[in-house]
Amino acid sequence: AASAAAQEPASGRRGWRAELESYRTAADNDAVDGADGGLIHQEDDEEVERKLAESRARREALIANWVNRGEGGGEGGALSMPDTNCEEPDSDGEVAAFFAQKQKELEGKPQDDKALEERKAINRFILEHRGEHDADMFTENDDAQDALNKASQLPEGGLRWDGASGDDWNDAEGYYKAKIGEIMDDRYQVVENMCGKGTFSNVIKAKDQQDGIMVAIKIMRCNDMMRKAAEKEIEVLERVAAADKHNKRHVIRLLRYFLYRDHLCLVFECMWDNLRVAVKKYTKDKGMSLKAVRAYTRQLLIALQHIHRCQLIHADIKPDNILITAGHNLVKICDLGSAVELTEVEITPYLVSRFYRAPEIVLGKEYGVQIDTWAMGCTLYELFTGKILFAGRTNNDMLRMFMELKGKIPHKVIKSGTTWKNHFDENLDFKYFDTNKATRKKITRVITDLTQKRQIVDQVLQRVGAEKQKSTAPEDIVYVKKAKQFADLIEKMTALDPERRVTPHDALTHPFVAEAFAAGGGGGGREPKHA
Incomplete structure (x- = not known):
């Protein structure tokens, strides 16, 4: 069930101010500058890091300006509101009709007890393992976070790319070790190889060479139950997106997914932090x-x-x-x-x-x-x-x-x-x-x-x-x-x-x-x- 299944990206753009749009475009261009084709050579790594740092600094300055706006004496008046008028005026009936149809389908469908129990088992697995990772808030003791921090450190040493075994691109815990400049699925060029790490996956940032946009890729660990958990998440995301075809409901968008070196990879629209x-x-x-x-x-x-x-x-x-x-x-x-x-x-x-x-x-x-x-x-x-x-x-x-x-x-x-x-x-x-x-x-x-x-x-x-x-x-x-x-x-x-x-x-x-x-x-x- 891990074949590539693309979803159409949401059409249309919100009317954001031209100034901020130009900043974002410039930052994205900087992030991938010099990463043209194949792996980036070792001597270019320092330059790539410098440009990424500059890009982050510009973005952070923009966010800081916005989230603190109106607190000091420097700016007056009301803050312009984002475009959150969710649907066109005549779309209430469309949305209601969608959910009414789905409810009708559910009522006419007999309950599959075996499938329900399987889903519950996956939910229990997710809860148990998320509890281990989010030790600061999930567990009942204060010592678990130290163990988590130690377990989350990547192994030392360079990455080997001369073999065909999973040992060459996975770490000891089954996380995929992406490399800057790597092309995944003949499409996505890795720009940042560690944007986040959780119990089930690590997240990287890449440039989509087909659509010319930045994306975030969630790479699931090599584990059968974790893959089932990812398949469940895909099902949920597709359901939420199907009921939001205009992409105006403020839920992250899954663009597509694919299988790469035995890892299920979920491609999302790229956000910042x-x-x-x-x-x-x-x-x-x-x-x-x-x-x-x-x-x-x-x-x-x-x-x-x-x-x-x-x-x-x-x-x-x-x-x-x-x-x-x-x-x-x-x-x-x-x-x-x-x-x-x-x-x-x-x-x-x-x-x-x-x-x-x-x-x-x-x-x-x-x-x-x-x-x-x-x-x-x-x-x-x-x-x-x-x-x-x-x-x-x-x-x-x-x-x-x-x-x-x-x-x-x-x-x-x-x-x-x-x-x-x-x-x-x-x-x-x-x-x-x-x-x-x-x-x-x-x-x-x-x-x-x-x-x-x-x-x-x-x-x-x-x-x-x-x-x-x-x-x-x-x-x-x-x-x-x-x-x-x-x-x-x-x-x-x-x-x-x-x-x-x-x-x-x-x-x-x-x-x-x-x-x-x-x-x-x-x-x-x-x-x-x-x-």
Whole structure:
């Protein structure tokens, strides 16, 4: 099932400003300059690295300028919004008809229990191995990250290209060792040979010699189960793309896939960096401007709504899995490798990276698409403040942090979980697993006062600063108003009861998203309707 299967790239371009487009084109040209045909000779490596560094610097300057826009005194007025009017005005019926037809097909199709169990087995495999890799958020101890860092280091020594065995192009763990200048599948010339590495794959950047564009290639490790996991991801990506033929729903686009030296390779549209890197590099972990966050919020809610309409749960929303275009104000959700169909849901207390894990998961309760909304709320808060909303060390610690910020979890939510007795006693008082600072022994403290200790709005306003809050300038008054609206949206997205959590569709009508960010006129007009 690994034959090359090309998808038509999305037609049409968004109306980005000519200045930024010219920067991107120049950067892409620099990235591949001197890489004409065959392998680049050793003596040219230093020059290639220099040009790549210059290209990165230009792109980073563009992104830094955008994500911080409106925070200082240098620029006034409202930030121009990205083109996120998802469909043409007459397309609502088209989208609705598509999903109605798919639902009809599902209802008329008998359930294949064997195939369902196979998919669930793949999901369990993915969850188990992602847990090993994302040790900082998935596991229940602090030592796992050190082991991860050591395991992620590439082996020392040069690459050999004089043989025909997989040992010549794979490392000891089955990752493919791409080389700068290498031509993959008679089409893709490698420009950067290590853009990222995860449990299942490593990612490279290449120039598509056929279409003349830059692409990102996800190269799966040589492992039967990991290939099955990749085939599942391809199926999910193709389903999401089929329901978004105009490529306006802010989900990463799979262009095609192919088999190369026994590795399944997935070709994606090329983005620049993820939002965690953007916050760290371009804001020094202080958080992005509220205007940029608002633009991203709208785009990401559109993406989440689209994924859910495809009967899928992403199951790993976090800043790392949201990509940003080079110098542009556009973001897309990526990494649907953990996505599960609504029919494949299995209770587990370790789904989703821990800092973004909803209460119902921690409590071993049945879950649905609402877990993505929770994770997105945590992510958006982090983009603005630069701080993780719930940075618990364990699931038990996560529950403590939930209740300090949100109050006690409703009794019906607690008792509907399969693991609630691990964390609450028969009186539903909280059993907090702590460490005695003097003896360093583990102890259990029963906490009866589970009232709210802090509020999200206070933490958001702390990021805004006292000066803006006291200011009488019209633009500052509007800014503080929008900040409070943002805090209210995060409150609704992180409701402890999943049944009361706002949906992406309703969140798109929330004043923070729907009302334009402009001084005067009570907060500005409304944004165009979303499809």
